[in-house]
Amino acid sequence: MRTTATYDKNIKEFIINTPDFEAAKCWIGGSTATHGVVYAQLYTENKHYGLHIFVVPIRDPVTMLPYFGVTVGDMGEKMGLNGIDNGFVIFKNYRIPQEYLLNKNGDVTEDGKYVSSIIDENERFGAALLSLKAFRVRVIDNNALLGVSAITIAVRYAAVRKQFGPKLNELPILEYQTHQYRLLPYLASSYVLLFFGKHLQEIFYIFMPELKSKKTFQLLSIELHALISAAKAVSGWISRDAIQSCREACGVHGYLKAAGLGNLKNDQEPALTYEGDNWVLIQQTSNILLKLWQGVKVGVKVKFPSKSANFLNDAFEILKSKFTFSSLKEVCQLDSIITIYQWVICYLLNESDNRLESLKNKGSSSFTAKNSIQVFYAKRLSEAFIEHYFLQNFLKTNRQCPDKPVQAVLTNLLSLFGLLRLEKFIYLLYQGGFASERDSALLIQDEIINLCSKLKNNAVALVDVIAPSDLILNSILGHSDGQAYKHLEKAFLTSSYGTEKPSWWKDVVNWRDLAAKAASKL
Amino acid sequence: MRTTATYDKNIKEFIINTPDFEAAKCWIGGSTATHGVVYAQLYTENKHYGLHIFVVPIRDPVTMLPYFGVTVGDMGEKMGLNGIDNGFVIFKNYRIPQEYLLNKNGDVTEDGKYVSSIIDENERFGAALLSLKAFRVRVIDNNALLGVSAITIAVRYAAVRKQFGPKLNELPILEYQTHQYRLLPYLASSYVLLFFGKHLQEIFYIFMPELKSKKTFQLLSIELHALISAAKAVSGWISRDAIQSCREACGVHGYLKAAGLGNLKNDQEPALTYEGDNWVLIQQTSNILLKLWQGVKVGVKVKFPSKSANFLNDAFEILKSKFTFSSLKEVCQLDSIITIYQWVICYLLNESDNRLESLKNKGSSSFTAKNSIQVFYAKRLSEAFIEHYFLQNFLKTNRQCPDKPVQAVLTNLLSLFGLLRLEKFIYLLYQGGFASERDSALLIQDEIINLCSKLKNNAVALVDVIAPSDLILNSILGHSDGQAYKHLEKAFLTSSYGTEKPSWWKDVVNWRDLAAKAASKL
Numbered sequence A, B: 001m002r003t004t005a006t007y008d009k010n011i012k013e014f015i016i017n018t019p020d021f022e023a024a025k026c027w028i029g030g031s032t033a034t035h036g037v038v039y040a041q042l043y044t045e046n047k048h049y050g051l052h053i054f055v056v057p058i059r060d061p062v063t064m065l066p067y068f069g070v071t072v073g074d075m076g077e078k079m080g081l082n083g084i085d086n087g088f089v090i091f092k093n094y095r096i097p098q099e100y101l102l103n104k105n106g107d108v109t110e111d112g113k114y115v116s117s118i119i120d121e122n123e124r125f126g127a128a129l130l131s132l133k134a135f136r137v138r139v140i141d142n143n144a145l146l147g148v149s150a151i152t153i154a155v156r157y158a159a160v161r162k163q164f165g166p167k168l169n170e171l172p173i174l175e176y177q178t179h180q181y182r183l184l185p186y187l188a189s190s191y192v193l194l195f196f197g198k199h200l201q202e203i204f205y206i207f208m209p210e211l212k213s214k215k216t217f218q219l220l221s222i223e224l225h226a227l228i229s230a231a232k233a234v235s236g237w238i239s240r241d242a243i244q245s246c247r248e249a250c251g252v253h254g255y256l257k258a259a260g261l262g263n264l265k266n267d268q269e270p271a272l273t274y275e276g277d278n279w280v281l282i283q284q285t286s287n288i289l290l291k292l293w294q295g296v297k298v299g300v301k302v303k304f305p306s307k308s309a310n311f312l313n314d315a316f317e318i319l320k321s322k323f324t325f326s327s328l329k330e331v332c333q334l335d336s337i338i339t340i341y342q343w344v345i346c347y348l349l350n351e352s353d354n355r356l357e358s359l360k361n362k363g364s365s366s367f368t369a370k371n372s373i374q375v376f377y378a379k380r381l382s383e384a385f386i387e388h389y390f391l392q393n394f395l396k397t398n399r400q401c402p403d404k405p406v407q408a409v410l411t412n413l414l415s416l417f418g419l420l421r422l423e424k425f426i427y428l429l430y431q432g433g434f435a436s437e438r439d440s441a442l443l444i445q446d447e448i449i450n451l452c453s454k455l456k457n458n459a460v461a462l463v464d465v466i467a468p469s470d471l472i473l474n475s476i477l478g479h480s481d482g483q484a485y486k487h488l489e490k491a492f493l494t495s496s497y498g499t500e501k502p503s504w505w506k507d508v509v510n511w512r513d514l515a516a517k518a519a520s521k522l
Helices: A121-130 A133-160 A177-211 A216-249 A251-255 A261-272 A283-297 A310-320 A334-361 A366-372 A374-399 A404-423 A426-431 A442-466 A484-494 A511-521 B121-130 B133-160 B177-211 B217-249 B251-255 B261-272 B283-297 B310-320 B334-361 B366-372 B374-399 B404-423 B426-431 B442-466 B484-494 B511-521
Strands: A004-008 A013-017 A025-029 A035-044 A047-057 A070-074 A086-091 A094-097 B004-008 B013-017 B025-029 B035-044 B047-057 B070-074 B086-091 B094-097
Touching (some): A013 A047, A025 B251, A035 A086, A070 B484, A133 A251, A133 A261, A133 A484, A177 A216, A177 A374, A177 A404, A177 A442, A177 B374, A216 A251, A216 A283, A251 B261, A261 B261, A283 A374, A334 A366, A334 A374, A334 A426, A366 B177, A374 A404, A374 B177, A374 B442, A404 A442, A426 B426, A484 B070, B047 B094, B133 B177, B133 B217, B133 B484, B177 B374, B217 B283, B217 B374, B283 B310, B334 B404, B334 B426, B404 B442
Parallel strands (some): A004 A035, B004 B035
Antiparallel strands (some): A013 A094, A035 A047, B004 B013, B070 B086
16 A cells, blocks of 8 residues: 555666555565565656556566565464465565556556556556455355355264253254254355355356456446455355354364364454455445445436346335235245345445435545444445345255255255344344334244254255365364264374373383382382 | 263272263363362162262372273364363273262262252252352453453554555554444453453352351352353353454454464363353353243242342333433433343343243143243343343442543443443344334444444553553564554564575575576576
8 A cells, every 4th residue: 555666767667665664565475476466556757646556576586585675574373374375575666667567457658657548546446456356256165165164064063962851861962953053054054155156156257258348247347346345255254153153063072173173263264354354345335335326216227237236226115115924934935035135225225325414414524424334234234235145146046956855955045044144134124114013023033943943854964965075074073974973982092192101201200219119108 | 971880889889980982071171180070870779869979080199090990081182272181081890989979969878878968860960060160250250351362452453553544544443433343342341241250259259158158048059050151151252252353353464373363262262162062051041030030920029149130020110111212322321221131131031931831832841942942032031131230240330430530431331332232132122112113222323333432542541451461462463562563573574484595495496506507598
């Protein structure tokens, strides 16, 4: 943000300079690389043109030592992912040729003139950041896969671990309502995120290239930004909570390093932060939705190619609708869940917009007003938006499932995911007048419990379908043979530590002397 | 649970036997100890008398090797706390003298007669487990202290770390609403838990000994069990979430091992499980409250010595009351928060009880019925109960504060804690008809944001008061001098890794030869 690239037209070079240590770029991946892609504030002819991207040689490719003017190094040990090198870099009046500027969004001519097709500086800044999007898709996939590993371990263990029960007749812990609630929603979210990942890949590799030349491409680009920004954040939170809940559900055995859950936690952890801190990144989604909303209010139609927000065209009808489901059977219908979600999104959008307006009318700047609605409005809006899209997408896939019994189980999974995520919005259903009868929204909670108990007997099979191999899972509790206790027994009894006297014992206590002394006293 | 202690009256010894590996006792602390305190199912004269406690010699105190018949060892590496040894133990027909039975709750005479003052087996089981309570108090304190360390690091860092801002003028991240929301509630909970810990110690070391001979002692014992069971669980969850939120709020720098947050996470982790899994342990509290409720319904007065549940005597009046606070100023009054909490507790108690009754009327066993109300009723009831007590206790202490400006800040902290924890119950306020006007309960959310922004400027001072010394905190981001960047700079630049060529370089690439070759080509 504060490193500058100042063009010197006399020698036709940029001078890259990091003003102080606080402006150092930290967490560069591959600090051992020979070249870096560096964001810096571009200056030419004494004028500032904002953030631009440069290819910068870092190390001599022969000696591998950093060039003079470049200070680069490793950041030291991390909580996890220690196989990946992360470092920092600082530039001191370091010169690079003029043509090392990546000039897609803006360029400097040899004689120092700035040229760009994008006039607005904020827009240029946005364009420069856009290239960060692709990696976020991989973060989403990775969140899904780490969650799958955790739920595999915890479900397999819960099926064999017994505890409590009526009259000392111990039951497998998966039989308990609380345990089902601690695990099965994360089994559901694993499927949802895996399906969403596949869908994103379709968009990236099939849909996007097809649209490239068409005028809807720009729209898809905005839509994708809204979807990916929220999905990266929400999938990260789900994955974090899934691994945590699975660790806790495995009891103290889950605390063993050999259970593998500690490593999953530590490796998932940075996904909450890199590629944009979740709390900050998710604001991108609400910003786009609030911009759309300005159009919706005056009748401009939303025409997103992936249809993620097109229901907003009926927003004012949706806002007038009511919670009319009177039985559990009705509430768990996927269409009902989607209907409720759409109401929640419209309601939060409308409320966010009203709050923004009222703050601005009271004299807040746009920056301050936006900050003031994040916690209870904008963030929850983005969450509801992406959860609705997860459901919509899974529902479409599931409708094509040729195997009816499988489809029925997947429908239960999807309903569980939808209702569980909706539960946090129940207060809105009441507050916004959507649920006017006192107990109506409670059907959501009752159905969550129902679905958990329905899915209990399918849990191990559902896990087996998506589980990685035993070698990859590498967990003493999660083997596919279901013999957690056998593997624990083998590990405990074949370890010499604690069962045998350590080799260094004589250094601490001369037990032979002590024994002889004790014997002589008898 | 399945290890047996069978009395053999011929030789006046108990035979301790673990039937199979699944019945091994795991996670014994001090697997290197010479003696163990062992729970086993007592059998004498071919009859079973339930769990009893025995002192069992494990290792020869001279050679330190386990005795014949005892298999004991270490469990291997853990996620954290690797300085503490945890092991497993198995007994194979291992004999101990008759007098090694700890006979407070039940005894076996030399000739094998079982004698006990407690006739009911379940009650004896309860008495045997009661001694586990004392350690839970230490777990609560530890949860508080680990949370204090985390919030110290994150608040100090948030005051110096700058990011974004209007027109590239970057602001310290503590200025952002979302960041305040991510940290300040955990600053509040740190104070609340520290005060609660002190209060528990008063009860244990002053109040309890005074009451020992009086008839209220039994009541205090039940009350303490209700308080400690919920407090151990809720303080654990708060501490877990505090450390996690602090790690995330420190961004990727929080992911550095040197930040210290990873160690805090790993060391707090087992507190969610040991001394009773949180989800299981917290059921103790709702069980006690539901038992009390049977009395309340027929007019029996609750007379708990610490007054944690005595407001239930007015339960039916409380249930008829309404949310009458019309301004932010009113809602943030501590008395208002306590009033709302009391309504929530009465409402959840009544609903839980009704659900239990209706399930039993439909033919559920008591065991099944209780399992079926845990997730959305009993667990939330226990949480509300202990959060209310946290508030009640802090409020009492704060009223005695002689320094008015300090008192005002502490009041803000306490209100923030109370309202934030209440936020998850807003749906109940609507559903139960307590908040009848549509927007009323939203005052709670608005006031949370207000309080965060009010407390922002006190945050560093509030942290300094409770922070451990820099030596103990041991965090590169959390030094009391507030110079996080200087400490980072020093650590990065003095590490040779990444800045210098590693000593083993020549083993991988002969760069001198490569350089010579490259030079000869020029």
